[in-house]
Amino acid sequence: xxxxxxxxxxxxxxxxxxxxxxxxxxxxxxxxxxxxxxxxxxxxxxxxxxxxxxxxxxxxxxxxxxxxxxxxxxxxxxxxxxxxxxxxxxxxxxxxxxxxxxxxxxxxxxxxxxxxx
Amino acid sequence: xxxxxxxxxxxxxxxxxxxxxxxxxxxxxxxxxxxxxxxxxxxxxxxxxxxxxxxxxxxxxxxxxxxxxxxxxxxxxxxxxxxxxxxxxxxxxxxxxxxxxxxxxxx
Numbered sequence: 001x002x003x004x005x006x007x008x009x010x011x012x013x014x015x016x017x018x019x020x021x022x023x024x025x026x027x028x029x030x031x032x033x034x035x036x037x038x039x040x041x042x043x044x045x046x047x048x049x050x051x052x053x054x055x056x057x058x059x060x061x062x063x064x065x066x067x068x069x070x071x072x073x074x075x076x077x078x079x080x081x082x083x084x085x086x087x088x089x090x091x092x093x094x095x096x097x098x099x100x101x102x103x104x105x106x107x108x109x110x111x112x113x114x115x116x117x
Numbered sequence: 118x119x120x121x122x123x124x125x126x127x128x129x130x131x132x133x134x135x136x137x138x139x140x141x142x143x144x145x146x147x148x149x150x151x152x153x154x155x156x157x158x159x160x161x162x163x164x165x166x167x168x169x170x171x172x173x174x175x176x177x178x179x180x181x182x183x184x185x186x187x188x189x190x191x192x193x194x195x196x197x198x199x200x201x202x203x204x205x206x207x208x209x210x211x212x213x214x215x216x217x218x219x220x221x222x223x224x
Contacts, residue, residue: 033212037158041216042203042214042215042216042217043203043205043214045211045212048211056211058211088158090158090160092160105150105162105165106150106162106205106212107162108152108159108160108161108162110157110158110159111158111159111160113158
């Protein structure tokens with residue numbers, strides 16, 4: 001596989017369920033991101049991991065819990081979600097220069113379309 | 118934070134027509150990207166263009182960083198060009214997306 005992959009592609013869950021979204025990048029990048037895209041809204045950055053360390057948490061509710069076990073994998077653990085959390089969740093990766101902090105092109109996965117009933 | 122405005126919000130074309138999409142941003146940036154989101158939701162990188170001009174087939178982009186805008190040109194549009202075009206800029210630590218231009222190309 002090449003690029004950025006995400007599983008599952010579609011997920012329907014109840015408000016009491018616990019599920020996880022998985023992202024894997026095959027590009028050798030050192031930074032990974034979770035974005036949320038709701039209907040008719042621009043992409044919202046949720047979390048940023050650089051060199052497996054969380055460097056940004058954009059005021060996301062605690063019912064979303066990210067995990068980055070290594071530079072190639074990123075998870076988003078979901079529990080006790082609300083119907084308004086239904087959205088397209090996109091993962092991305094990029095190469096970040098350690099000294100300048102300048103980030104190269106971000107590459108996106110195909111997304112997981114989440115529906116919370 | 119940095120503000121990103123895209124215009125027009127919606128654009129309908131006949132196949133074969135040309136179009137220009139605009140992205141204005143409010144501050145200096147060190148990263149600007151154009152993306153195409155297809156009807157299935159996948160974001161495809163089109164250009165990484167913090168300054169200058171690039172061309173790729175029927176698409177080209179120009180960023181004038183000193184005037185804080187970027188333009189995406191689509192020539193001889195095809196129905197497969199339909200979707201949402203996003204501009205995203207990075208001035209600090211995060212990539213900020215505009216609201217996109219919804220392009221519909223009719224046969």
